[in-house]
Amino acid sequence: MKNLSISTIARTGVLIFALLNQILTISGHNPLPWSDEQAYEGFTLLLTVGSSLWAWWKNNSFTAEAIEADKIMKELKAKKE
Structure with a gap:
């Protein structure tokens, strides 16, 4: 974990957020208020x-x-x- 850069963690977080948002949108939920x-x-x-x-x-x-x-x-x- 020491070798991970902040930018790698940020990009991974944004990717996870985007994927979760897409899954919720496809399933008919509005994840964003x-x-x-x-x-x-x-x-x-x-x-x-x-x-x-x-x-x-x-x-x-x-x-x-x-x-x-x-x-x-x-x-x-x-x-x-």
């Missing part, structure tokens, strides 16, 4: 907030100089470890 429009709005909100936070957090290098500086920084960090 909201309408399609509310689900769409909620998903859009999560996507917008998530992508905004990700873009804010990450170092987004656009110029060739910035990309080269990122490579040098990674090399220096690798040597330090």
Whole structure:
């Protein structure tokens, strides 16, 4: 369990959730207590907030100089470890 990454656990959780949702939908149950429009709005909100936070957090290098500086920084960090 130590070797599992957080992203692996997250993807597995989303897959299990999607499969359970599909099984319940096929069997005629509405597993989610909201309408399609509310689900769409909620998903859009999560996507917008998530992508905004990700873009804010990450170092987004656009110029060739910035990309080269990122490579040098990674090399220096690798040597330090």
